[in-house]
Amino acid sequence: MRESGSKATQIHTHQPSGKTKLDRRTILEAGADFIDQHGVRELSMRRLGAALGVEAMSLYRHVPSRENLLDGIVELIMDQLYGDPEVYLEPRNGWQDYLFRLAHGLRRMALAHPRIFPLVATRPPEAPWVRPPLRSLRWIDSFLGALTSSGFRPEAAVAAYRAFSSFLLGHLLLEVAALGAEIGPVETDDGQAQETGDLSEYPQVLQLQDLLSEDRSADEFEESLENLLERLGTLIR
Template identity: 60%
Template sequence: MDATPGSAPGPDAVPDADAAVVAGEPVPSDRIALDRDRILAAALAHIDEQGLAGLTMRRLGHRVGVEAMSLYRYVPGKEELLDGVVELLIGDLRMDPDVLHSPTHGWQDFLQRLAHGVRRVALAHPRAFPLVASRPPEAPWLRPPLRSLEWVDAFLSGLLEEGFSDEAAVAAYRSFTSFLLGTLLLEVSAHGADVGPLDVVDDHQADDVEASRHATVWRLRHDLAHDASASEFEVALEALLERLTLIRSELG
């Protein structure tokens, strides 16, 4: 049904360039400067405000003032759009001045800064943060929320510089990411985020050429791919029980 005269357009309305010209308003068309960064920023803003479920290419086009077809010049489809939103979130971590790319003040300080940086991203974009967990990573043996080759390489290289063995660095990476993901998904769910169900990652989507450019990740890729879920669960459970034992002794 067509909108009645004077009524506000719905979220799926197609921008009417002719009507805009007649009304003396800015023209919602391809004549508006458009690029991939602007589209991704608009998509992230939409998710922040309305959640992921309502994001469509048509609504996104309406938000930036163009027809949906114009978006496909910059993002081939919704899957690529969501991957781009994840890139923006990871970019926020890169721009955080408190997050270090190497352990200049010891590995504990390095991990604390990194953990708090990821948490700040989650709190700034709680409705978008589950995408960090659900979108396929740059390689199948990478784990969210540290899901980019750049950050995993920085993490592993930093711990190796601090005297960790290969095995210890990989174990620390797994424990650290499990802690962050579980804690932060619970936290953003309290802020209204939809945290399930998550996408299934296709193990064949790895880009070996890109991964091989990150020397530490590439060298340890087989260790990273090893499934140690059961032992990690037991270690985490034991750590929890030890913590509860300490609490019991302290609080009586």
């Protein structure tokens, strides 16, 4: 985290009143506001504490680490998606309508929080093997459950997840970058490889772990390129 430079981050402190209770949600909301204003790379526990008008150590009782803080902020923002009246949590009018609504809901969320959205496209600490990476396992689990309940075989549901998320992340990351968001990798607390965590809350992810962890990047690139070239060919017919 860089503290020096001609444009040092200015932290606006908001001293909580004596009646204000410092809890996890308050901290996550303050963290989301901080990233919206300054970007994720400027976020540290010390700076967030300063923004809240408290010592950084007091945050650790509710948020044990910066990684946990980032996870919580992603889920906080994802709550907006689940609360979007235009987005259905399960297919009501077919899976195409479900995906259409979900895609537009994610785009609205990304454009509302362009500096937070790149966090969504990072590896989930509990399942760093997910390909392509999406930090919200709740979203992945919901997505897979919606498609399998619509008749998709497990292999087809995972293939759909790969194609759908690759398209969305690629397009939306370019959109938020145009709005000034940094889309490079977000550093973690350490450089050590992460192991699978507790996935008991995500039964679909747990059941389809082998399929989700397969590296089919080369094949998917070729398939997507062929589909694109075929579509472009229709423009001159």
